Amino acid sequence: MRDGTGFSESTADTRVEKTPLSHLSVELGHFYAPDLELDEHFFIEHFRRIGVWFAAARSAAENANLRAPRISTCVLIDDYFGLPEPPVALIPKLVAAARKAGLEIDYLVRESGCANNVAGVARNPAEPETGPPGLSLAELVEARLVEDPPPNTTAARPPVSHTGWLCNGQRSPATETHEAMKRPTAWRPPAENAAVNHSIFADIELWREEADGRLWSCAMLAAVWQLLRLGLLRDNGRSVAVPHPPPPDLPDNWSALPMVLRINDRAAPFNAYRAMTVCAPLFLPIENAVRTILQQVAVDPAVLGQVSDRAKGEGISLPLEVVDRIEYLFVDTGPVRGADPG
Amino acid sequence: MLVFAASDKGGTGRSVTSCNVVYRSALSGSDVCYLDFDFGSPTAGSIFQINDVTRGVRRGGMHSYLLEPDIQTTGEPHRIDVWTQSSRASLRQRPPGSGKLMLFPGDQDGGEFGPDKEALRRCVHLLQALDEEFDMCLIDLSAGRSYATQLVLEATADPALRGVAARWLVFHRWTRQHIPAAAGLVYGKDGILDVGVRAGHDKDELQAAIKFVRTAVVDPDSIELSGLRPAQVAWLRDCDEDLGQLAAKHQVGRRAMLGEVPLDPVLQWREQLISDNDVVARDIANNATVDAFDDLARKLAADEEWASL
Amino acid sequence: MLILGEVLTAALRHSGGMPRDRVEDALGLLAGERVRTFERPISYAVSPKTYTGVDCRIVARSGAKVRGVGTLMGRACLTGGRVLQSSAVTRIEPVAGGFRQPWSHYLARLGMVEALGRPDLPGTADAHLLADRSSSMMGMGALCVRLLTGIQGSPVLDRKPPVRARRTVLRWAATIKDGAEDVKWHFAVREDGLRTVRLELGPAQIDDIVNLCEDLALHDWLLTALMSIIEQSQIGVEQPAQSVVKLRPAVDHLLHLWMPAARLDGFALSVWEGLESRPGLSRQWDASVRRVRDQMAMAAALVNNRPPERKQLFG
Structure with a gap:
C-alpha cells in the first residue's frame, strides 16, 4: 500500500525483480560447433582481432562521460544445433586463448539455454535439470511478439502467428481462391510496412516443428540472447538465467551447466544497458533477422521503465526503442565458418 | 444446444421445417437462433419474412463473418430480431413468456467455399458465443456433401465446444429416391459419419446424435384424404409400407427417426412460418403440421430421445 | 488527451466456482506474465495486458479520417468467479507529419495509437460513442471478442454457463484536461445491448479509468x-x-x-x-x-x- 496502513494481497503483486546492470555488454564471439573444434591458435587469432575493437568500445564508453564504465564480456557457445566438445576441455581452451590475446571472458553462455526451459537453474545450480518444467526463454519472447501491422489493419485482423514465420510487411498473397465460382486473385508483390519508396521485405523463420518437437531458428535464439543481455526478460516477474560460477569440476555434459556461467569473479554485471556484438560480416543476415524480430517484441513496460529509471539515475541516456540499444561491429575476425549448413 | 439441419437433396423442406421448429421453440419460452449456413442460397430471410434480406444481407452475414474477418470490426455477425423485424404482423407481436428468436442471415453473394483454418476458428468462436446466449442454435446447412457440413463437423470436434450438446437432423422426403439419398449422406463414403470421424468425432457418439426427419409425408388415414376412393387409400398404404421397409433397410427406419412432417400445401407453396393464426383464424394450414413442429421442437430438447443405445 | 475503450461482458461458461490456479490458467493470456488475483471484498482476477498492432483509419463523426498507427491494449478479468469481461483500450496521440515510423517506435509506446495528421479528437470520441453495435472503432470490438472467446474456450471450463445472456458492449471515451477539477460523465443505455460512457476529467491513470468502466459494465450486465x-x-x-x-x-x-x-x-x-x-x-x-x-x-x-x-x- 502506498501509505503504510491498508490492505494488500500477495497474489495481486505486479512487481518485477531488478537485475544488476553494466553500462555495456560486449559479445566477443558466437561460436558454432565446426569452429569450436579448431585449436587454440584459431581462438587466439580470433580474440586478437576482436581485442582491437573491444578497446575501441571501451574508449567510446569512457568518452561518453563515464568515469569508470562497467563493461562485461561474453561468448555464446552453440550447444543447440551442434554438439561441441565437453565443457571440461573447451572452457579452459577458450579462456586461455582470450587471455593470450589480452582479453578476459567474463561470461560464457550456452545457446541451448535460450531454447530449453531454465526454471530449474535458479533453484539448485548444482543440479540445473531438477526444476519443474517451465517456459523456455524463447517461449517467453514468442509470447511477447506483437506483429507489425500492414496498412489498413484493424484489431479485427486475426493474429497470423502459429505459422512459425514473422515478416516486416505483407506477403505476396496466395493466388488460389477457395470460394466456388469466384475469379482467382492476381499476383501482387510483397511489401514492407515501413518502406521508404521501395520495399526490403524480410520473412523470418522463428521455428519449425520437427519429429521430436519444436526446433527454434538461429535468428530467434539470437534475438532471445540479445534481450537477455539487455536484462529485459522476466518470467512471472522473476529474473531469468541468473549467472552462476562454474562448478569446481567442469562436467562432460553441457546440459549439466547453468545457462550463464560467470567465469571471471570480478566481472561487471552480465546484463547491461547496451549490448555490442563484434562479429564477422558473415553473420549480417542473421543479425538482420534478429533486428526484424526485435522490432516486433513488446518488452514488458514495467521492466523497460525500471531500466530506464535506473539509467536516468546514473545520468545515462538510453534509446527508448530496445532494438536501438544493440550495436554491431562487423569486422574480419579470421576464417570463421559459422553455423553448419542446414 | 447446437442443432444442425442437413439434407442430401434440395427441396426436402429442410429450411422451412427448421425455421418453424425454431419458431415453435421460441414460443415455448426458449431463447433460440437460426444460422443460415446454406451458403449457396441463403433464403431464411424470406421464410421469416424479413423484407430486406430475403436473399441474405449485403454484408456482415454468415459468409463474410467466416471468410472476411478483417472487415468485421466488431467480431460479431449481423443479427436480426425476428420478433421486431419481420414484416408479418402476427410475428411482430412477441407473446409474453416467449424466448428470443434471432436470425443470423447469410450474405447475398455468398458461395460455397473450401473452409480454411481461420474460417474454422471463426466458426468455433461463433458457435461458442451463441451457445452462451441461446438455449438452442439451429444451423441450417447447404444440401448434400457441402463445405458447410464439413466445417461444422470440424468445429464441433474442437476442444472449445466439448461438452456442448450437438444434435443433427437429416431431412428427407418420404419417397423412394430420398430415403437412400439421406442414408448415403449419413452412412455413405465421405458422408457425415466418415467426415466426422476424420475430424475427430467418436463414431458411435456422433451416430447417436443424428436423427432423421421425414417431410411431406402422406398419411393415408388423415382426414384430408378422406375423399379418396378405397382403392386409392389401399395403394397409398402399400406404398407407405414399401417405403417403411426401404427405410429400415437403409438404417433410416423408425428407430433413427425423430419425427415426421405431413404434406401441407401451405408449407409447400408458401415456404413460410405457419403461425397459430394460419391454423386457427385463417384455417389454411393444418393443425397436424403445427403439431409436428411442436413435437420436433420438444423432442429436440428432450435428452431421452437422444440417449445412445 | 483522448482515451478510447470498449468492454465486453459475459457469463463465464462454467457451472460452479473455480479454484485460483484454474482461474490463472484461464486468464493467462501471456506466457510468463502473472494473473493478479484478489479475494477481498469480492473475488477478482485480472489477466496480464496484451497488445495488438493496428494501422487503420481513425474516423471522426464528421467523416474526416486520419491514419492511426500503434497498439491497442487488451486484457480480461473475472469477477466473483462468474462474470467475464474483456477490454480494449488505447490512447489517441496526435503527431505531426504523415509518415509511419518503424514498428519498434510504437512498441516503445504500448497502448497508444499515433494519429498522423490533425485528428478531430472530440469528433473521434463522438464517432466511437455514437456508432451502433455493427461497427467498432479500430476493431476494438473484435479484439474484445477474440480475448473473451479465447478464454471461454479454455479447457479448464466445463462450458455450462450458469445463465444464458447476450454479451453486452460498453464503449467509453475519456477526455483528459489538465485543468479539469471535477469529473463529468454521461452514461447511456442504448439498444442492442450497447452502452456508452463519456468521461471528462483531470489527469488520471488510464488503468483507473479502465477499472471504472469495467465496473460500470459489470453492474450494468448484472x-x-x-x-x-x-x-x-x-x-x-x-x-x-x-x-x-x-x-x-x-x-x-x-x-x-x-x-x-x-x-x-x-x-x-x-x-x-x-x-x-x-x-x-x-x-x-x-x-x-x-x-x-x-x-x-x-x-x-x-x-x-x-x-x-x-x-x-x-x-
Whole structure:
C-alpha cells in the first residue's frame, strides 16, 4: 500500500525483480560447433582481432562521460544445433586463448539455454535439470511478439502467428481462391510496412516443428540472447538465467551447466544497458533477422521503465526503442565458418 | 444446444421445417437462433419474412463473418430480431413468456467455399458465443456433401465446444429416391459419419446424435384424404409400407427417426412460418403440421430421445 | 488527451466456482506474465495486458479520417468467479507529419495509437460513442471478442454457463484536461445491448479509468441479466412455483455479485456516487432483488399452506 496502513494481497503483486546492470555488454564471439573444434591458435587469432575493437568500445564508453564504465564480456557457445566438445576441455581452451590475446571472458553462455526451459537453474545450480518444467526463454519472447501491422489493419485482423514465420510487411498473397465460382486473385508483390519508396521485405523463420518437437531458428535464439543481455526478460516477474560460477569440476555434459556461467569473479554485471556484438560480416543476415524480430517484441513496460529509471539515475541516456540499444561491429575476425549448413 | 439441419437433396423442406421448429421453440419460452449456413442460397430471410434480406444481407452475414474477418470490426455477425423485424404482423407481436428468436442471415453473394483454418476458428468462436446466449442454435446447412457440413463437423470436434450438446437432423422426403439419398449422406463414403470421424468425432457418439426427419409425408388415414376412393387409400398404404421397409433397410427406419412432417400445401407453396393464426383464424394450414413442429421442437430438447443405445 | 475503450461482458461458461490456479490458467493470456488475483471484498482476477498492432483509419463523426498507427491494449478479468469481461483500450496521440515510423517506435509506446495528421479528437470520441453495435472503432470490438472467446474456450471450463445472456458492449471515451477539477460523465443505455460512457476529467491513470468502466459494465450486465430472467419468469402470469424455477439461476449465480465500486477510489467513486443518485442503478437492483425474494417467499408459503395430501398407503 502506498501509505503504510491498508490492505494488500500477495497474489495481486505486479512487481518485477531488478537485475544488476553494466553500462555495456560486449559479445566477443558466437561460436558454432565446426569452429569450436579448431585449436587454440584459431581462438587466439580470433580474440586478437576482436581485442582491437573491444578497446575501441571501451574508449567510446569512457568518452561518453563515464568515469569508470562497467563493461562485461561474453561468448555464446552453440550447444543447440551442434554438439561441441565437453565443457571440461573447451572452457579452459577458450579462456586461455582470450587471455593470450589480452582479453578476459567474463561470461560464457550456452545457446541451448535460450531454447530449453531454465526454471530449474535458479533453484539448485548444482543440479540445473531438477526444476519443474517451465517456459523456455524463447517461449517467453514468442509470447511477447506483437506483429507489425500492414496498412489498413484493424484489431479485427486475426493474429497470423502459429505459422512459425514473422515478416516486416505483407506477403505476396496466395493466388488460389477457395470460394466456388469466384475469379482467382492476381499476383501482387510483397511489401514492407515501413518502406521508404521501395520495399526490403524480410520473412523470418522463428521455428519449425520437427519429429521430436519444436526446433527454434538461429535468428530467434539470437534475438532471445540479445534481450537477455539487455536484462529485459522476466518470467512471472522473476529474473531469468541468473549467472552462476562454474562448478569446481567442469562436467562432460553441457546440459549439466547453468545457462550463464560467470567465469571471471570480478566481472561487471552480465546484463547491461547496451549490448555490442563484434562479429564477422558473415553473420549480417542473421543479425538482420534478429533486428526484424526485435522490432516486433513488446518488452514488458514495467521492466523497460525500471531500466530506464535506473539509467536516468546514473545520468545515462538510453534509446527508448530496445532494438536501438544493440550495436554491431562487423569486422574480419579470421576464417570463421559459422553455423553448419542446414 | 447446437442443432444442425442437413439434407442430401434440395427441396426436402429442410429450411422451412427448421425455421418453424425454431419458431415453435421460441414460443415455448426458449431463447433460440437460426444460422443460415446454406451458403449457396441463403433464403431464411424470406421464410421469416424479413423484407430486406430475403436473399441474405449485403454484408456482415454468415459468409463474410467466416471468410472476411478483417472487415468485421466488431467480431460479431449481423443479427436480426425476428420478433421486431419481420414484416408479418402476427410475428411482430412477441407473446409474453416467449424466448428470443434471432436470425443470423447469410450474405447475398455468398458461395460455397473450401473452409480454411481461420474460417474454422471463426466458426468455433461463433458457435461458442451463441451457445452462451441461446438455449438452442439451429444451423441450417447447404444440401448434400457441402463445405458447410464439413466445417461444422470440424468445429464441433474442437476442444472449445466439448461438452456442448450437438444434435443433427437429416431431412428427407418420404419417397423412394430420398430415403437412400439421406442414408448415403449419413452412412455413405465421405458422408457425415466418415467426415466426422476424420475430424475427430467418436463414431458411435456422433451416430447417436443424428436423427432423421421425414417431410411431406402422406398419411393415408388423415382426414384430408378422406375423399379418396378405397382403392386409392389401399395403394397409398402399400406404398407407405414399401417405403417403411426401404427405410429400415437403409438404417433410416423408425428407430433413427425423430419425427415426421405431413404434406401441407401451405408449407409447400408458401415456404413460410405457419403461425397459430394460419391454423386457427385463417384455417389454411393444418393443425397436424403445427403439431409436428411442436413435437420436433420438444423432442429436440428432450435428452431421452437422444440417449445412445 | 483522448482515451478510447470498449468492454465486453459475459457469463463465464462454467457451472460452479473455480479454484485460483484454474482461474490463472484461464486468464493467462501471456506466457510468463502473472494473473493478479484478489479475494477481498469480492473475488477478482485480472489477466496480464496484451497488445495488438493496428494501422487503420481513425474516423471522426464528421467523416474526416486520419491514419492511426500503434497498439491497442487488451486484457480480461473475472469477477466473483462468474462474470467475464474483456477490454480494449488505447490512447489517441496526435503527431505531426504523415509518415509511419518503424514498428519498434510504437512498441516503445504500448497502448497508444499515433494519429498522423490533425485528428478531430472530440469528433473521434463522438464517432466511437455514437456508432451502433455493427461497427467498432479500430476493431476494438473484435479484439474484445477474440480475448473473451479465447478464454471461454479454455479447457479448464466445463462450458455450462450458469445463465444464458447476450454479451453486452460498453464503449467509453475519456477526455483528459489538465485543468479539469471535477469529473463529468454521461452514461447511456442504448439498444442492442450497447452502452456508452463519456468521461471528462483531470489527469488520471488510464488503468483507473479502465477499472471504472469495467465496473460500470459489470453492474450494468448484472442488472440486464437479472431483469431478463425476471421478465422470462413471468411473475404474476405463471404459478409462483414455476416462476421460482426460472428465477433460480439468478439466486444461485447473480445476486451476491452486486458490489459497486468495490475496488475503486478517487474520481471513480464520485462517478459511482453520481450514478447512484440518477439513474440509481442500485435502487433498481435492490427493487429487483426484493421482487425475486418475494416470489421465493410466496412460493415457499404456498407450498407450506397447501392442504396435506392424503398419505399414500404404499410407497
